[in-house]
Amino acid sequence: MRSVIYKTIKKYVSIVFSIIVLVFLCKPIYGQIDAESLSEKAEDSIKIDSVLVNLPIIVTDKRNNFVKGLTAQDFTIYSDERKQAISIFETSEDPLQVIIMLDISDSIKAYFKEIQKSAIDFVKTLRPKDRAMMVTFDCNINILSYFTSDTRLLMSLINNMPTQPGISGTCIYDSLYDISENYFKKSDRSRKVIILLTDGIDNNSKRSFSSLRNSLANSNVVIYSILYGVSTNIKKSQGVIDQLVNVTGGRKYKAEDSTTKKIFKIITQELQNQYQIGFYPDNVDNDTLHNIKVEVARENVKIKTKESYYSPSCDLSKKVKRKS
Numbered sequence: 001m002r003s004v005i006y007k008t009i010k011k012y013v014s015i016v017f018s019i020i021v022l023v024f025l026c027k028p029i030y031g032q033i034d035a036e037s038l039s040e041k042a043e044d045s046i047k048i049d050s051v052l053v054n055l056p057i058i059v060t061d062k063r064n065n066f067v068k069g070l071t072a073q074d075f076t077i078y079s080d081e082r083k084q085a086i087s088i089f090e091t092s093e094d095p096l097q098v099i100i101m102l103d104i105s106d107s108i109k110a111y112f113k114e115i116q117k118s119a120i121d122f123v124k125t126l127r128p129k130d131r132a133m134m135v136t137f138d139c140n141i142n143i144l145s146y147f148t149s150d151t152r153l154l155m156s157l158i159n160n161m162p163t164q165p166g167i168s169g170t171c172i173y174d175s176l177y178d179i180s181e182n183y184f185k186k187s188d189r190s191r192k193v194i195i196l197l198t199d200g201i202d203n204n205s206k207r208s209f210s211s212l213r214n215s216l217a218n219s220n221v222v223i224y225s226i227l228y229g230v231s232t233n234i235k236k237s238q239g240v241i242d243q244l245v246n247v248t249g250g251r252k253y254k255a256e257d258s259t260t261k262k263i264f265k266i267i268t269q270e271l272q273n274q275y276q277i278g279f280y281p282d283n284v285d286n287d288t289l290h291n292i293k294v295e296v297a298r299e300n301v302k303i304k305t306k307e308s309y310y311s312p313s314c315d316l317s318k319k320v321k322r323k324s
Contacts, residue, residue, distance in 0.1 A: 051309070053079075054088070054220030056191075056249040057275040058304040059296055066273035067301055078293040079281045079309075088278030095129040096191050096271060097147065099179055100154075102161065103198035105138040105170040111228040111255070115197045118226060118260035119158045122195055123151050125268040133183065136161055139171040139204050141178060169204030172196075173212045176244070180221050191276055192221045193250075195267075199229040200241045209240060214310040216248050217289065220278075223250040224267050226260060249306035281309075 055077070059067040072089035100122065102115055119134075126132055126149070134144035134157050144157045176194070184192050202209075216223070223245050245252045251270070253263045281290065289308050296303060 051218065052087070052220075052278055052280055053218075053292075053309045054276060054278045055292065055294065055305045056220075056222045057277060057294060058270055058273065059275070059298070060302045060304075062300045062302075064302075066269070067296075067298060068273065070275060070296065070298075072277070074297045075275070075277060076295040076297075077277065077279055078295075079279075080290050081293070082282065084279040084281055086277055086279055088276070090191065090276040092272045092274050094191050094276070095127070095131065096193055097184070098126070098130065098132040098193045098195060099183060100132060100134050100195045101175065101179065101197065102134075102136045102158075103138070103170065103172075103196075104136045104162070105201075107170060107201050107203075108199045108228055111199070114228065114255065114260070116158050116161065118197055118255070118264070119195075120155050121261045122264045122267070123154045123158070125264055126151055134158065134161075135175075135179060137171070137175040139169045139174070141175055170198075170201055171205040172198060172200070172202040173205035173207045173209055176223075177207050177212050177215055180216060180219055184219065184221055191271075191274070192219075193271065194221055194223045196223055196225040196241075198225065198227065198241075200225075200227050201229075202240070209243075213243060213247055214289065216244060217306070217308050217310040219248070220276075221248055223248045225250070225252045226255055226263060227252060228255045246307055249304065251304075 057075070059070065061067055072086050075086065075089075077084045077086060100119055102119055104112065104115075108115070123132065128149060131147040131149050132145075132151075132154055133147045134154055136142045136144060142162065144161055145154060148154065176196070179194065225241050225245055227241060241252055251267070253266075255263075277294075289310050291308050292306060294303050294305050
């Protein structure tokens with residue numbers, strides 16, 4: 001009897017001892033898993049806190065022909081003269097996401113019919129996979145259509161759009177900021193375009209021009225603007241639009257210089273021959289506007305892209321060198 005009890009106790013002691021040994025042996029593994037998990041979380045945090053800079057790039061030769069077939073290896077990107085690693089490279093084959101913004105304020109009411117026709121001309125250039133959103137604005141934003149690829153619907157909405165301004169004045173800065181932040185910011189597409197048809201006059205925005213410029217410089221939105229009107233005040237205002245299109249890598253056109261159909265043909269050709277490059281800069285500082293330089297491994301070419309990007313305030317204690 002004692003022998004049986006002894007064997008039973010010995011058996012349980014052996015089992016308990018084995019469990020204790022396994023716990024101690026496995027503890028470093030658990031510790032390693034936790035460390036790896038924390039490391040992954042830290043890396044995710046870095047990606048979230050880093051500023052992803054997207055550059056729309058047009059490359060042309062000396063005859064103004066588009067240079068096609070380039071790869072990521074053909075481009076070199078500099079941020080404040082420091083070479084940067086390219087993280088994203090896309091070509092013009094990727095679909096566009098476009099917001100068409102039509103000014104219907106009092107100052108441009110003489111051009112309403114022309115603006116409608118211009119918007120329709122652009123919609124006709126969209127490809128089946130491209131998606132467009134239609135917006136009118138004065139000091140309020142009126143959403144005529146959310147993103148859709150139905151060009152017939154878009155043209156119908158343009159033809160029947162309300163052309164009587166609801167509030168006196170024009171809020172271009174507020175409208176651009178609201179559209180960019182609320183309808184583009186959360187989109188996973190990188191080829192984002194705003195087509196802005198306006199006279200360029202802003203006389204009632206609460207947001208400052210500098211805050212809008214910095215927001216757009218830090219976005220991956222490209223602005224193409226067609227401007228109407230030739231008065232002295234309008235010409236001064238259009239200089240502001242110049243800065244907005246330059247900081248986003250877009251372009252400004254004047255309606256009186258050419259037919260809008262021809263202008264939209266040029267814009268469409270650019271968008272269909274555009275490279276999109278993204279990088280995480282290694283020299284991000286708080287509230288700073290950084291200069292950008294792009295080089296291409298080709299001779300006698302011209303490069304058009306955005307001039308700078310803006311680093312918003314962030315927690316500098318979170319900065320860690322990015323994995324290569």
